[in-house]
Amino acid sequence: MSVKDKFIKLISSFFYLGYSPVIPGTVGAFGGLLIYFLVKSNTYLYALILILIGVAGFLITGRAEDLFGEIDCSKIVIDEVAGILVALFLVPPQPPFIVLGFILFRGFDAVKPFPFDRLQKLPGATGIMLDDLGAGLYTNLILQITRILLGL
Numbered sequence: 047m048s049v050k051d052k053f054i055k056l057i058s059s060f061f062y063l064g065y066s067p068v069i070p071g072t073v074g075a076f077g078g079l080l081i082y083f084l085v086k087s088n089t090y091l092y093a094l095i096l097i098l099i100g101v102a103g104f105l106i107t108g109r110a111e112d113l114f115g116e117i118d119c120s121k122i123v124i125d126e127v128a129g130i131l132v133a134l135f136l137v138p139p140q141p142p143f144i145v146l147g148f149i150l151f152r153g154f155d156a157v158k159p160f161p162f163d164r165l166q167k168l169p170g171a172t173g174i175m176l177d178d179l180g181a182g183l184y185t186n187l188i189l190q191i192t193r194i195l196l197g198l
Contacts, residue, residue: 051113057102057124058110064121072152074123078130079148086139096131100179103128108170118166118174125178129155132182137189138198147189154181 066073162180
C-alpha cells in the first residue's frame with residue numbers, strides 16, 4: 047500500500063477512530079467534539095477547520111471507499127467529524143446545547159430524514175459527505191431556534 051493510500055485511510059478514519067469495533071460513527075463524532083472544544087472560542091478558526099475537514103472529506107472519501115472495498119464503509123468517519131462541527135457551529139458553548147446537539151446529530155445521521163436519505167445514495171464522496179452535513183445542518187437549525195426561543 048502506498049504512502050498516499052495510508053494517508054487517505056488515516057484521514058478518512060479520522061486518525062483511526064473509524065476502526066473502533068463498536069459504533070465507529072459515534073466514536074468519530076466524539077473526535078469531532080474534541081476539535082470543537084479546541085476551537086469553539088475562535089469563530090474564524092472554527093470556520094476554517096470546518097471548511098478544511100469538509101473539503102478533505104469530499105476529496106478523499108471516494109478513494110477511501112475504494113481502499114476499504116466497501117460502499118460508505120463504517121471506518122470512514124471524517125463525515126461525522128464534519129457533521130458534528132456543522133451541528134455546533136455558532137451554537138452557545140454550554141453543556142445542554144452540546145449534549146442536545148450531539149444527540150440530535152447522531153439521531154438525524156441514523157434516521158437520514160428527507161432529502162438526505164436520497165443524497166446518501168449518490169456515489170462516492172458526495173453521498174458519504176452530504177447526509178452527515180445535512181444531519182449537522184438540521185441539528186444546527188434546531189439548536190439555533192432553541193437558542194432564539196430561550197433568548198440567548
